[in-house]
Amino acid sequence: MNEVSVGDPLPLIELTIDGTAVKVPEGSTILDACRREGIDTPTLCWAENLTPVNVCRVCVVEVEGSRVLVPSCSRPVEAGMVVSTDSSRVRTSRKMVYELLASSVEMDRADASVHEWMEHYGVRPERMGERDQIATVAQPPKVQDDLYVRDYERCILCYKCVEACGDDAQHTYAIATAGRGFDAHISTESDVALPDSACVYCGNCIGVCPTGALIFRTEFDMREAGTWNEDIQEVTTTVCAFCGVGCNLELHVQDNAIVKVTSPADHSVTSGHLCIKGRFGWQHAQS
DSSP: OOOOOOOOOOOEEEEEETTEEEEEETTOBHHHHHHHTTOOOOOSSOOTTSOOOOOSOTTEEEETTOSSOEETTTOBOOTTOEEESSOHHHHHHHHHHHHHHHHHSOOTTSOHHHHHHHHHTTOOGGGGOSOOOOTTTSOOOBOOSSSEEEOGGGOOOOOHHHHHHTTTTTOOOOEEEESSGGGOEEEEGGGOOGGGSSOOOOOHHHHHOSSSSEEEHHHHHHHHHTOOOGGGOEEEEEEOOSSSSOOEEEEEEETTEEEEEEOOTTOTTTTTOOOHHHHHTTGGGGO
16 A cells, blocks of 8 residues: 655744634744634735735734734734734724725625624714725726726725736636726726626636626626525535536525525635636526
8 A cells, every 4th residue: 555645744833812812833923823713813914815915904913023014914913922802902993994985885785704804893974974986986887798897996005806817717817907006996908897807707706796796797787687586595515416526505595595605715626706608508407
């Protein structure tokens, strides 16, 4: 019987989180350590299947000896580090980030966890004044095909869609960040229409978007018609039959019809990513 080498175990790093001594493998981030200890930490631009980009700052924590709050999603743990995840400074910072975001873009379709954290911190976006009608926010949804819609009125520039389209998943590079400062926005190359871009319609950008800026055309149309209802939707996990890779699919069904397809981020085959057939090719099942 052949032996399979699994490599040497990583040394453990000891640190203190919220007064409790913990040990985590070398190379872990503070967020990894928090999750291992069951400490809830809000995230927006972080995803387990993407490289951290450190832009949303809702996951910041206080590290003893550090002048500024640090992003837990990307800061590696260090021996002897003392971390506070719920200090007054941390709570104030997280609350303000949520307030700035919610006062700038529409957050009504954001993930449920986003609304839970906003309620937890007592977020009041109205403190920041009226929403600025800048060009990057005050724009109609881009409905350019039958597969998905880009509604940048809800975009918080978390860059997750850019990462999923690039090195972390698809390697298509159809979308990127354009402009600077208040003019920064997500765009196709040369701002061409989506069907004219390099997009291959894998939909992986939809899978990671936390605010509903990117949604299935089916969901967009049903929301416009007032028929979208996640409370009555059932989710069934199955295996994609288009090829032999074995991607797991989560079929979201409402009124006995598939309305969208996702994939588990922790699935060993897909890591949450799919191709155009797996993501959008369900119509034959109900024709």
